Amino acid sequence: MATPNDTPQVRLTWTAPAGVSRYTLERRIRDGSFETLEDNLPASTTQYIDNDVGNGTPYTYRLTARNAAGPGPQATVVAETPAYSEPGFVQTSTSYSFADDPPSSQAAQNLEDEGLDVEYFNNPDLTGLYARRIEPNINRTFSGQGPVPGMDPDTFSIRWTGLLTPPTTDTYTLVVLADDGVRLWVGNQLLINRWADQNLTRRTAQITLNGGQAYPIRLEYYNRDPRGAIKLRWSRAGQTPVLIPQNAFKRHAKARIGYFGPKLPWPTVATHATLLPDGRVMTFHGLDPVGKGQSDNYRDYSKHASTQVFVWTPGTPTDAQSQARYDNTRTDLFCTGYVLAANGKLYLAGGNLGYDYSVPYTSGEHGFAAGHTHTNIFDPANNTWAAGPDMTQGRWYPSVITLPNEEMLIIGGNADQHNGDGIDNDKNYIADVWNPFNNTLRRLTSASSSGKGIEHFYPWVHVAPNGQVFLSGSYLNWYYLNTSGTGGWGPINIQTYNRYYGSSVMYEPGKILVLGGGANNLSGSAPKGGATAQVIELNPNNQTIAVRRVADMAHQRTHLNATLMPDGRIFVNGGNNDGINYSNATAVYESEIWSPKTETFKRAAEAQCPRTYHSTALLLLDGTIITMGGGAIGGDDSPSLPECDKTAGDAQKVNQLNAEIYYPPYLHNADGSEAARPVIQAAPERVSYGQTFSISTDVPSSLVERVTLVAFGSVTHAFNMGQRFLELSFTRTGPHTLSAVAPASANLATPGYYQLYVLDGRGVPSKAWVMRLREAGRP
Numbered sequence: 001m002a003t004p005n006d007t008p009q010v011r012l013t014w015t016a017p018a019g020v021s022r023y024t025l026e027r028r029i030r031d032g033s034f035e036t037l038e039d040n041l042p043a044s045t046t047q048y049i050d051n052d053v054g055n056g057t058p059y060t061y062r063l064t065a066r067n068a069a070g071p072g073p074q075a076t077v078v079a080e081t082p083a084y085s086e087p088g089f090v091q092t093s094t095s096y097s098f099a100d101d102p103p104s105s106q107a108a109q110n111l112e113d114e115g116l117d118v119e120y121f122n123n124p125d126l127t128g129l130y131a132r133r134i135e136p137n138i139n140r141t142f143s144g145q146g147p148v149p150g151m152d153p154d155t156f157s158i159r160w161t162g163l164l165t166p167p168t169t170d171t172y173t174l175v176v177l178a179d180d181g182v183r184l185w186v187g188n189q190l191l192i193n194r195w196a197d198q199n200l201t202r203r204t205a206q207i208t209l210n211g212g213q214a215y216p217i218r219l220e221y222y223n224r225d226p227r228g229a230i231k232l233r234w235s236r237a238g239q240t241p242v243l244i245p246q247n248a249f250k251r252h253a254k255a256r257i258g259y260f261g262p263k264l265p266w267p268t269v270a271t272h273a274t275l276l277p278d279g280r281v282m283t284f285h286g287l288d289p290v291g292k293g294q295s296d297n298y299r300d301y302s303k304h305a306s307t308q309v310f311v312w313t314p315g316t317p318t319d320a321q322s323q324a325r326y327d328n329t330r331t332d333l334f335c336t337g338y339v340l341a342a343n344g345k346l347y348l349a350g351g352n353l354g355y356d357y358s359v360p361y362t363s364g365e366h367g368f369a370a371g372h373t374h375t376n377i378f379d380p381a382n383n384t385w386a387a388g389p390d391m392t393q394g395r396w397y398p399s400v401i402t403l404p405n406e407e408m409l410i411i412g413g414n415a416d417q418h419n420g421d422g423i424d425n426d427k428n429y430i431a432d433v434w435n436p437f438n439n440t441l442r443r444l445t446s447a448s449s450s451g452k453g454i455e456h457f458y459p460w461v462h463v464a465p466n467g468q469v470f471l472s473g474s475y476l477n478w479y480y481l482n483t484s485g486t487g488g489w490g491p492i493n494i495q496t497y498n499r500y501y502g503s504s505v506m507y508e509p510g511k512i513l514v515l516g517g518g519a520n521n522l523s524g525s526a527p528k529g530g531a532t533a534q535v536i537e538l539n540p541n542n543q544t545i546a547v548r549r550v551a552d553m554a555h556q557r558t559h560l561n562a563t564l565m566p567d568g569r570i571f572v573n574g575g576n577n578d579g580i581n582y583s584n585a586t587a588v589y590e591s592e593i594w595s596p597k598t599e600t601f602k603r604a605a606e607a608q609c610p611r612t613y614h615s616t617a618l619l620l621l622d623g624t625i626i627t628m629g630g631g632a633i634g635g636d637d638s639p640s641l642p643e644c645d646k647t648a649g650d651a652q653k654v655n656q657l658n659a660e661i662y663y664p665p666y667l668h669n670a671d672g673s674e675a676a677r678p679v680i681q682a683a684p685e686r687v688s689y690g691q692t693f694s695i696s697t698d699v700p701s702s703l704v705e706r707v708t709l710v711a712f713g714s715v716t717h718a719f720n721m722g723q724r725f726l727e728l729s730f731t732r733t734g735p736h737t738l739s740a741v742a743p744a745s746a747n748l749a750t751p752g753y754y755q756l757y758v759l760d761g762r763g764v765p766s767k768a769w770v771m772r773l774r775e776a777g778r779p
């Protein structure tokens with residue numbers, strides 16, 4: 001049980017006058033007016049202890065004896081409590097300082113793992129919410145400035161909440177230093193309750209706590225003059241109280257590593273996934289959900305003429321009956337490349353024609369997979385498919401990205417040349433550029449990739465700040481590609497790692513993270529990407545690059561997914577150590593989150609299902625990330641095999657006809673409850689480059705500390721071709737309005753659909769507002 005002690009107090013004693021039947025006791029602070037403390041003290045009372053006092057404060061007490069005839073003798077006494085003192089404590093008329101606690105500006109580490117949620121209010125009664133933060137401890141002093149820039153300097157309140165986990169079982173003395181009012185709850189017990197003006201005062205309470213147990217903690221505080229302080233210390237028996245350290249405020253697992261929701265049924269192996277402008281999720285594998293059709297019809301090109309396409313509306317059930325079907329009845333879209341264009345339609349290039357079995361059997365395969373010359377366009381506005389222009393050569397495994405002028409680059413993939421020479425020379429070496437305005441293709445004939453030593457399977461292309469395209473892997477040779485006219489390659493950049501089926505993410509304009517991969521590449525002696533990661537910085541003014549290795553992941557991952565989050569971090573999930581296709585023997589279930597600030601990976605929640613070859617992940621408009629797919633072995637799994645059993649290694653189903661939604665840490669409070677999220681109430685549906693635009697929020701604009709954009713994702717084979725992240729500059733223009741500035745140029749943010757987010761000071765994002773970024777003159 002908790003017992004308050006060590007509280008300053010005033011003791012009053014008196015001698016009873018004759019004939020008294022009760023007393024009234026009043027008190028005033030300094031020159032304030034008298035307020036009644038007790039109106040009905042029994043006649044036998046001759047002593048009163050006032051514990052509700054602060055240090056260094058004069059109090060005047062007035063005792064009035066009463067009986068049935070009315071008030072009788074009155075006695076008045078002035079008592080001044082001692083000033084607060086401790087070694088190193090310095091008090092001036094406007095500030096306090098302490099020698100023993102580190103300053104509150106100390107560098108806080110890992111606030112997402114350890115730290116308290118803090119709410120700052122502009123009024124002394126916990127109203128007028130102004131800012132939300134995460135802080136490592138409770139250790140603030142104030143001398144004429146508000147606790148957060150922009151707040152009232154001398155009238156405010158603060159609430160800290162979280163979990164307190166003591167290291168060992170013991171009786172702890174909690175020590176609060178406060179000027180002015182303070183209330184402290186631990187384990188839902190109100191331990192300290194002094195919600196009144198006071199000079200700096202130490203109040204203590206004892207409580208027995210179990211080591212390792214997480215107790216809810218809440219401290220509320222207000223200040224009402226230029227000078228203020230609030231500190232929370234603790235001690236065990238016989239020890240000197242110290243500031244409660246950051247590591248005692250370990251946050252709930254949901255707030256540290258997030259969590260995966262339940263396994264959801266999914267009607268196809270989601271080898272291909274894209275987010276549509278209204279937030280729906282399109283997924284498909286190919287002729288059928290598990291690759292049976294492709295496998296059976298590899299020899300028969302005429303059979304590669306349709307795709308089962310599923311569209312899920314978030315918030316609705318995920319099973320086959322609940323998802324919409326918009327099949328493509330023209331092309332086997334297995335291994336197509338695609339991106340959501342600036343006009344809101346999905347542009348897809350290539351697909352699967354099967355293997356060329358006319359080629360003699362060599363090294364385990366009959367010839368090489370042939371790509372479709374088809375292009376296709378899906379219009380989400382009416383859920384219809386249209387044929388696009390045929391490409392000169394087919395593509396199986398191409399990448400498609402939007403260029404600054406709204407054209408789309410189609411690059412890589414296998415072609416459809418079946419020359420029977422048994423040599424894997426069937427790559428499509430000439431990139432196409434698709435013009436969405438006149439629906440024509442332009443070939444980059446001056447930029448053949450033959451002999452360039454690049455990976456032609458889903459090449460990792462990104463638009464660079466200089467307006468050219470940068471090819472960042474997965475193989476060792478990196479190049480700039482100029483896509484104007486008939487195209488041209490820039491100088492070669494040779495790097496170290498083979499990252500075959502690793503991933504590449506441009507996490508801010510000109511900065512690319514490449515990670516993982518390489519484990520199952522059958523040729524080449526370069527070191528495998530494995531658990532490694534590198535940052536490539538592109539010089540915005542020329543074709544030079546700078547590459548540096550950053551900290552490794554916790555796991556070797558090939559066939560991973562790397563997904564940009566609303567806060568600019570990258571969620572990494574799935575993959576396997578050995579990189580073997582269709583194998584879950586070494587599947588990685590634990591996810592990781594990469595921070596561009598620290599350039600490190602942080603371990604995150606474990607999934608239930610393996611997400612290896614042919615798995616996908618997409619950031620949804622609500623800030624969650626859906627992880628899907630994996631497998632499509634070319635037939636049904638044995639019904640006797642378990643689905644999603646991480647103890648089973650490879651003895652589980654390969655075809656992942658399921659999905660799991662990941663709920664990131666930013667959706668949770670320190671105690672694991674759901675965080676309150678800012679809401680974007682209004683913003684433009686379309687902006688142009690450099691445009692200043694207004695955002696209205698439900699929360700006060702002071703709460704918004706970041707405004708970000710994430711481009712809509714289109715993902716397959718470990719590479720998300722669509723995603724892109726930008727931080728926007730903004731000002732607060734009204735109580736609930738912001739003025740943000742759209743990216744300056746299409747080189748920094750290619751035209752198209754973006755998720756607009758506002759984030760509070762804790763990094764809690766709103767749900768996305770869908771916004772299209774396009775030159776003003778476009779249709």
Ligand SMILES: [Cu+2]
Pocket residue numbers: 335614717
């Ligand atoms: Cu594949």
